[in-house]
Amino acid sequence: MTLVERLTVMFLKKLMQRPEGRAHFLAQVADAENNDEGQVFAALKERAKSDPELHRLVARHAADEERHAELLNARALATGVPRPQVPDSLKILHRLDEALGGFFRQPIQSDEDVMRMYLLLQVIEERAVTQFPMFKVALAPVDPESARVFEQIEADEERHLKYCQAIARRYAPSEAVHEQTLQHFRKVEWKVFAQNSNRNLKHVLDHGLVPLTLLERAAWRVVSSISTVLDPSRPTAFTQSVRQQQVLAAAL
Numbered sequence: 001m002t003l004v005e006r007l008t009v010m011f012l013k014k015l016m017q018r019p020e021g022r023a024h025f026l027a028q029v030a031d032a033e034n035n036d037e038g039q040v041f042a043a044l045k046e047r048a049k050s051d052p053e054l055h056r057l058v059a060r061h062a063a064d065e066e067r068h069a070e071l072l073n074a075r076a077l078a079t080g081v082p083r084p085q086v087p088d089s090l091k092i093l094h095r096l097d098e099a100l101g102g103f104f105r106q107p108i109q110s111d112e113d114v115m116r117m118y119l120l121l122q123v124i125e126e127r128a129v130t131q132f133p134m135f136k137v138a139l140a141p142v143d144p145e146s147a148r149v150f151e152q153i154e155a156d157e158e159r160h161l162k163y164c165q166a167i168a169r170r171y172a173p174s175e176a177v178h179e180q181t182l183q184h185f186r187k188v189e190w191k192v193f194a195q196n197s198n199r200n201l202k203h204v205l206d207h208g209l210v211p212l213t214l215l216e217r218a219a220w221r222v223v224s225s226i227s228t229v230l231d232p233s234r235p236t237a238f239t240q241s242v243r244q245q246q247v248l249a250a251a252l
C-alpha cells in the first residue's frame with residue numbers, strides 16, 4: 001500500500017465508526033454506481049440499437065450497476081440514520097464530466113464515440129477496483145455485512161473492466177487513438193479524484209461525521225489544506241499503458 005492508501009484506510013476506519021459517517025460514505029458510493037453512470041448507459045443503449053451484441057453487454061452492465069446501487073442504499077439504510085443527500089460538489093462523475101468538457105450528454109454516433117465512452121467507463125472501473133479493497137478493510141471491523149457487499153460488487157467490477165477493455169478495443173479506429181485517449185482519460189481522472197477526495201475530507205470534517213480528538217481534527221485539517229499541493233494526482237494501479245504491458249510481457 002502507498003502512503004496515501006494507508007492514510008485513506010486510517011481515515012475511513014474512523015469515518016465508519018459512526019452511523020452518520022457510514023451513511024454518508026455508502027450513499028456517496030451508491031450515487032456514483034447508479035445515478036451518474038445511468039446517463040452514460042442511456043446514451044450507449046440508444047447507439048446499441050443497431051448492434052445486438054453491444055446492446056446485450058450494455059444492458060447487463062447497466063443492470064449490474066443498478067443492483068450495486070440498491071445493495072449499497074440498503075446498507076446506508078441499515079445504519080439506522082436518514083440517508084444523507086450527497087452534495088453535487090462531491091459527485092466524482094459530475095466533476096469528471098466537467099473536466100472532460102461535458103461529454104456524458106453528447107450523442108454517441110460513431111464507433112470512436114463508443115470507444116471513448118467505454119474508455120471513460122474503463123477508468124471508472126479501474127478506480128473502483130483500486131478503492132474497493134480499502135473499503136472492505138475499513139468496514140470489516142464495524143460493519144462486516146457492508147464489507148461483504150463490497151466483496152460481491154468487486155467481482156462484478158473486475159468483469160466490467162474486461163468488458164470495457166474488449167469493447168473499447170473493438171470500436172477503436174486505431175491502436176494509437178485508443179492508447180492516447182486512454183492515457184488522457186486516466187490523467188484527468190487521477191487529478192479529479194484527488195481533488196474530490198480532498199473536498200470529501202473537508203466535508204466530513206466540517207459536518208462532524210468522524211469521531212476525532214481536537215488534535216486529530218487539527219492534523220486532518222492540515223492534511224486537507226496541503227493535500228492538493230502534495231497530492232495533485234492520485235493514480236490507480238493501472239498506470240502502465242497496454243503497449244508497455246505488451247512489451248513487458250514479451251520480455252519475460
Ligand SMILES: [Fe+2]
Pocket residue numbers: 033064065068153157
Ligand atoms: Fe458497480
Ligand SMILES: [Fe+2]
Pocket residue numbers: 065125128156157160
Ligand atoms: Fe462497474
